[in-house]
Amino acid sequence: MAYPTAVNNQITDAVTQSNVKVVGEAPAFAMGSMFQAAAHSTGILFENAVSAQQQQNSLSQAAANQGVMQIYTVDTTAAAGATEKIAQTGVADNLTSLMTVLKAFKSPYGS
Secondary structure, rough: OOOOOOOOOOHHHHHHHHHHHHHHHHHHHHHHHHHHHHHHHHHHHHHHHHHHHHHHHHHHHHHHHHHHHHHOOOOOHHHHHHHHHHHHOHHHHHHHHHHHHHHHOOOOOOO
C-alpha cells in the first residue's frame, strides 16, 4: 500500500478483494441480464404471433360465414336471369323468337 492507514492491512486487503470480485463478476451478470431480456422479448414476440393467428382465424370464419349468408339470400329467379345473361345460353331462344316475329310480318302475296 502506498499510504499507511490506521486500519489493519488484512481488513483493507479483504475489502479490496471483494471489490475486485464484484468488478470481475459484472460482465457475467450483464450478459446474463441481456440474455434474460432477449428471452423475454422472444417470448412476447411468439405470444403476439399466436394472438395475430387467432384473430386472423376469427376474421376468416366471419368472412366465410358472411359469404354463405349472401349465397343463401340471393333470389333464385334473379340469379337464373343473371346466369343466362352471363353465359349467353338464351341465344337460341332469342333467334327462335326473332324468326316467329319475322314470319308474322311475312306478306301473304309471296316473297
